[in-house]
Amino acid sequence: xxxxxxxxxxxxxxxxxxxxxxxxxxxxxxxxxxxxxxxxxxxxxxxxxxxxxxxxxxxxxxxxxxxxxxxxxxxxxxxxxxxxxxxxxxxxxxxxxxxxxxxxxxxxxxxxxxxxxxxxxxxxxxxxxxxxxxxxxxxxxxxxxxxxxxxxxxxxxxxxxxxxxxxxxxxxxxxxxxxxxxxxxxxxxxxxxxxxxxxxxxxxxxxxxxxxxxxxxxxxxxxxxxxxxxxxxxxxxxxxxxxxxxxxxxxxxxxxxxxxxxxxxxxxxxxxxxxxxxxxxxxxxxxxxxxxxxxxxxxxxxxxxxxxxxxxxxxxxxxxxxxxxxxxxxxxxxxxxxx
Numbered sequence: 001x002x003x004x005x006x007x008x009x010x011x012x013x014x015x016x017x018x019x020x021x022x023x024x025x026x027x028x029x030x031x032x033x034x035x036x037x038x039x040x041x042x043x044x045x046x047x048x049x050x051x052x053x054x055x056x057x058x059x060x061x062x063x064x065x066x067x068x069x070x071x072x073x074x075x076x077x078x079x080x081x082x083x084x085x086x087x088x089x090x091x092x093x094x095x096x097x098x099x100x101x102x103x104x105x106x107x108x109x110x111x112x113x114x115x116x117x118x119x120x121x122x123x124x125x126x127x128x129x130x131x132x133x134x135x136x137x138x139x140x141x142x143x144x145x146x147x148x149x150x151x152x153x154x155x156x157x158x159x160x161x162x163x164x165x166x167x168x169x170x171x172x173x174x175x176x177x178x179x180x181x182x183x184x185x186x187x188x189x190x191x192x193x194x195x196x197x198x199x200x201x202x203x204x205x206x207x208x209x210x211x212x213x214x215x216x217x218x219x220x221x222x223x224x225x226x227x228x229x230x231x232x233x234x235x236x237x238x239x240x241x242x243x244x245x246x247x248x249x250x251x252x253x254x255x256x257x258x259x260x261x262x263x264x265x266x267x268x269x270x271x272x273x274x275x276x277x278x279x280x281x282x283x284x285x286x287x288x289x290x291x292x293x294x295x296x297x298x299x300x301x302x303x304x305x306x307x308x309x310x311x312x313x314x315x316x317x318x319x320x321x322x323x324x325x326x327x328x329x330x331x332x333x334x335x336x337x338x339x
Contacts, residue, residue, distance in 0.1 A: 037087035062226035065236035114173035167198025
């Protein structure tokens with residue numbers, strides 16, 4: 001890799017993206033690399049096809065795709081739970097086929113369900129995981145104390161995990177994955193089922209891990225999560241990489257905008273929606289007091305919406321063009337209704 005840029009490659013799009021200014025040196029070191037990886041099951045079911053991308057140290061990469069797109073298969077290959085049928089995958093300098101032990105010593109993983117002993121306390125769980133990874137008893141207790149402080153769990157450390165809230169269980173689960181600090185952390189939908197506040201707490205934890213040099217490969221169903229956390233995004237569809245880059249890159253490359261209209265009086269929202277309902281992807285969001293319409297022709301589309309709304313003689317709080325959200329980009333890239 002040349003210079004201080006993270007390279008992300010796929011058949012859909014090839015380009016480089018500038019990393020965060022604070023991570024230039026780290027990002028220049030590739031820690032995850034897939035080159036032409038394919039996976040078949042039963043000889044004819046193709047789960048992955050020519051998947052190629054790389055991720056730099058200390059960055060968060062979001063792996064997105066619909067159910068069955070190949071996200072879990074990719075994670076399983078990178079974590080040595082599954083061998084690729086073709087191609088090459090390297091994690092932290094170790095080939096997943098030739099040196100799986102080296103890979104396993106360099107990674108950690110958390111699944112959708114916290115892998116904890118519910119009858120043990122949080123502290124006992126942390127000590128247990130450290131011991132399972134080969135740490136001496138005294139060192140394991142010291143490491144548990146460090147993680148308890150890092151994850152703000154002092155008040156609950158000596159309570160049984162079964163009494164923890166969902167957000168606390170997720171925090172202790174991630175802490176357990178860090179009993180031996182990994183070079184790469186795989187997070188499989190880490191905030192599923194959490195309330196918004198707990199989700200934000202986990203986001204802060206993930207960001208702090210990346211700042212400490214841990215590379216995070218994240219799968220998530222919450223595209224806002226990928227938008228907030230990720231330094232790069234890989235979009236899989238039917239086992240292929242169909243797009244890659246930062247969230248902002250993908251939004252720009254989609255090539256279309258949306259027109260949004262917000263009335264001053266929320267009671268006028270239905271009137272506005274009525275006059276634009278025949279336009280592409282017209283949606284009324286009562287909670288946000290916004291009508292949104294696809295604007296394939298940019299300013300011309302905005303002018304058409306304004307012309308129709310102007311005939312209603314309603315007072316507007318705002319009318320504007322905006323970039324698509326990551327949700328809309330995802331639907332567009334994976335054959336949804338955003339186009």
